[in-house]
Amino acid sequence: MSFRDAILENVRNNQPAARELPAIPKFHSEQTVDLKNKFAAALKELSGEVVSEPPVDFDKFLWKRFPDAKVICSTAPEYASNRKPEDFARWSDASSIDVTILRSPLGVAETGSVLFSEEEFRVNTIGVFAHDIVILLDPAEIVENIHDAYGHPHFHDKAYSLLMSGPSGSADIAGTTVHPAQGVTTLTVIFWPRAWRR
Numbered sequence: 370m371s372f373r374d375a376i377l378e379n380v381r382n383n384q385p386a387a388r389e390l391p392a393i394p395k396f397h398s399e400q401t402v403d404l405k406n407k408f409a410a411a412l413k414e415l416s417g418e419v420v421s422e423p424p425v426d427f428d429k430f431l432w433k434r435f436p437d438a439k440v441i442c443s444t445a446p447e448y449a450s451n452r453k454p455e456d457f458a459r460w461s462d463a464s465s466i467d468v469t470i471l472r473s474p475l476g477v478a479e480t481g482s483v484l485f486s487e488e489e490f491r492v493n494t495i496g497v498f499a500h501d502i503v504i505l506l507d508p509a510e511i512v513e514n515i516h517d518a519y520g521h522p523h524f525h526d527k528a529y530s531l532l533m534s535g536p537s538g539s540a541d542i543a544g545t546t547v548h549p550a551q552g553v554t555t556l557t558v559i560f561w562p563r564a565w566r567r
Contacts, residue, residue, distance in 0.1 A: 393516065394516075395513075395514075395516055395517060396514055396516050397513055397514070398513065402478065402513055404476075404478040404508070404511040404512070404513060405421075405478075405508050405511065405560065407478040407479070407513075408476050408477070408478040408481055408511050408558075409421075409481075410481075411478065411479065411480055411481030411534075412481030412534065412556075412558060413481075414481065415481055415534050415535055415536070415556075416535075416536055416556075417481060417534065417535055417536065417555075417556040417557070417558065418555070418556070418557050418558070419557075419558050419559075419560065420557060420558070420559040420560065421560055422559075422560060422561075423505075423559060423560075423561045423562075424559070427447070427448055431468065431503070434557070435467060435468050435501055437467070438467035438468045438500075438501070439467055440452055440465055440466050440467045440468075441466075441467060441468045441469075441470065442454060442456070442457075442463075442466045442468070442469050442470070442495050442499065443469070443470035443471075444470070444471055444472070444489060444490070444491055444495075445470050445471055445472040445505050446472070447472070447505060447561065448470050450470060452466070454490065454491035454492035454495050455491065455492070457492050457494070457495065460492070460493065460494045461494070461498075463492060463494035463495045463497075463498035463499065464494075464498045466495060466498060466499040466500070467499065467500050467501065468499060468500065468501045468502070468503060469495045469496060469499035469501075469502045469503070469553075470502075470503045470504075470505070471485065471489050471490070471496065471502065471503075471504050471505070472489065472504070472505040472506070472561075473485060473489065473504050473505070473506050473510075473558075474489070474510060474521070474523065475510050475511075475512065475518060475521050475523070476506045476508075476510060476511040476512070476558070477511070477512055477513075477514065477515060477517075477518045477532065478511050478512065478513050478514070479513060479514040479515060480514075480515065480532070480534055481534050482515075482518070482532040482533060482534045483504050483506060483532070483533050483534075483558060484518065484521060484523055484530060484531070484532055484533075485530070485531045485533060486523045486527035486528070486529060486530050486531065487527060487528050487529065488523075488527060496531075496533070496553075497552050497553065499553055500553065500554050501553055501554055501555045501556075501557070502553045502555070502556050502557070503557045503558075503559065504556070504557065504558045504559070505558075505559050505561040506558050506559065506560060506561065507560075507561065507562050507563045508560045508562065509562065515532075518532065533556075534556075535552060535553060535556045536552060536553050536554060536555060536556050537552050
């Protein structure tokens with residue numbers, strides 16, 4: 370038997386006894402937390418914006434907020450856009466998108482983050498190459514913190530999961546924070562319950 374095999378066999382034969390891993394606490398606040406307000410405040414710190422309820426006329430809302438937008442790409446069932454992710458066969462083609470509209474399955478109050486995977490994007494670059502991004506989020510799907518977020522099935526079932534906050538910022542030069550530093554120019558989250566219909 371070679372030295373290598375002898376070492377590996379000794380390692381296999383001298384393992385510690387199996388034991389259960391310790392339970393990870395949830396780290397929840399002791400007081401009752403208004404998750405919607407906490408989420409909105411956290412996102413505002415990152416120069417994102419929350420709209421507290423679905424617009425009565427979503428087309429008018431988009432036109433007023435993004436008057437120069439011509440290419441709107443949506444994967445959210447609530448809005449039929451003029452482009453679909455599948456229209457952008459090459460990853461770089463998504464740079465022509467003015468506004469991307471997505472539905473997120475989860476929000477994190479602690480960080481103002483929303484969860485995405487390949488299921489929501491369908492073409493990965495539509496979420497980062499668009500000029501502006503609008504995200505529909507059911508307030509009932511906001512959790513308190515990152516520890517809760519990691520319990521979402523996306524982290525086990527999908528090829529990847531992304532917690533997005535933003536738009537991105539940088540404070541490298543003279544300590545002045547600049548938004549956006551890269552990626553989308555604006556990030557808007559609309560509290561839009563799944564059951565709500567226009």
